[in-house]
Amino acid sequence: MKFSKRIEAMQSSPVRKLVPYAQAAKAEGKKVYHLNIGQPDVKTPAVFFDAVRKFDAQVLEYALSQGIPELIDAIVDYYKANGLNYDSGEILITNGGSEALMFAMLAVCDPGDQILVPEPFYTNYNGFGSTVDVSLTPVTTTAENGFHLPSKEEVLAAITPRTKAILLSNPGNPTGVVYTKEEVRMLADIAIEKDLFIISDEVYREFVYDGEVHTSFASMEDAADRVILIESISKRFSACGARIGSLACKNKPLIAQIMKLCQGRLCVPTIEQVGAVELYKMPKSYYDEVCAEYKGRRDIVYKALQEMPGVLCEKPKGALYVVAKLPVEDAEEFIIWMLKEFDYNGETVMLSPAEGFYATSGLGKNEARIAYVLNAEELEKAMNCLKEGLKAYTALKK
Known part of the structure; x- marks a missing residue:
């Protein structure tokens, strides 16, 4: 049976397509910090x-x-x-x-x-x-x-x-x-x-x-x-x-x-x-409080990225995300490796490969989107996992 050309041409979500790897990592007992999807942990009012x-x-x-x-x-x-x-x-x-x-x-x-x-x-x-x-x-x-x-x-x-x-x-x-x-x-x-x-x-x-x-x-x-x-x-x-x-x-x-x-x-x-x-x-106070919370999270992520060798990014001025160039050839391959092969004290992190956020072929291959949607303590741990993962991965590829 044939499927429509329309559905076959539709790309899988780069945000969600690697979820099976995350599920497998959890089944192995790893804690996965999800920075791949814009799902805030801020309480719904x-x-x-x-x-x-x-x-x-x-x-x-x-x-x-x-x-x-x-x-x-x-x-x-x-x-x-x-x-x-x-x-x-x-x-x-x-x-x-x-x-x-x-x-x-x-x-x-x-x-x-x-x-x-x-x-x-x-x-x-x-x-x-x-x-x-x-x-x-x-x-x-x-x-x-x-x-x-x-x-x-x-x-x-x-x-x-x-x-x-x-x-x-x-x-x-x-x-x-x-x-x-x-x-x-x-x-x-x-x-x-x-x-x-x-x-x-x-x-x-x-x-x-x-x-x-x-x-x-x-x-x-x-x-x-x-x-x-x-x-x-x-x-x-x-x-x-x-x-x-x-x-x-x-x-x-x-x-x-x-x-x-x-x-x-x-x-x-x-x-x-x-x-x-x-x-x-x-009331307006609600928006002010939530905005301040996300700014604090943005600052944690941006500071950590600035301290990682080979990582390049601009400070985001809004929303809940940052796109970072990583010192890898293929960000998707690296993210899968982080889930399948790596953990730091039983923990790892999941990002979104940024290639799927471009329409121009070849762009974003070495970039990832990071969603700063976790609380400050978990973000600190997640960014430390990323730092250690990049260090191990780049050493492996030398």
Whole structure:
């Protein structure tokens, strides 16, 4: 029997494909520090669980396809607190940010169209694109430039007649880059000039460090009708398993088209939406505390990497990740070796090979993404494992 070309062309997740090696390591009695996946250990706010426990209904009915009104209104208020003005008719609740991203691609691209993406990028963009027969056109950014965007001329040179949108995360996954207001303005200008949509993945909006300022594409008023804003409660509130995201756009005809996709999948789970309402009511102090926690974790990881011979990286200014060049030829081979062959006092660490975060063949081969999602004590131990592992591996390869 044959499988579809679509599914065969879809890459496996570089974040999850090495999980069997981690499972085998655990079966051997090793403790594995998971720095491969953005699963925070920060406690989900109790208000989520309280709201779920209090939910009282005789029948668990379908929710409205666009989302329950209470959650949409809570997001409207959240946006207002961030200086962004949306009304309830411009927001759709989705099954995580993932569904929002795929719906956006389906709504603005035909099969064979292209989306411009700064690389390295969130690897699932590749998966979503191949699922709907849309290809990603990379614009390469480098650690040497802090993963900031190249010149306007370089971006324009990558646009073809089949380019329909620009897609990026800000702050960036996997790089931690926080794009400047000037960069946001530049891409908004390009979108207007070339009649493109901007799919702006801003799920890490609150996680910005060292005095940097997050500029939302939604703040570019002259481009408002072409900005599709993607959100999620997964990392913002450490509620990854609830799978609640949203899509917002001032272009109401576009919202009406995407609504057809929402109707086709019926609805987002009702009870998780009820819990999410309370999350979006969290005070500013919550974001300040969580941001400070992640900054401390970022500092631990960055300091440790700077002290490892042969490791190169730029200090990330946002999100929960850093991309590091390792003193190895093949980062995936090294990560597998760490899981299969190495332990330090019965412990080892798992990273994500960064090659899968690029669309340009050959890039990222010796790079890894590190997610600083563990508490300070465990991060210290994990980074020590990495240091000792690199020392042993490089000696082995000499």
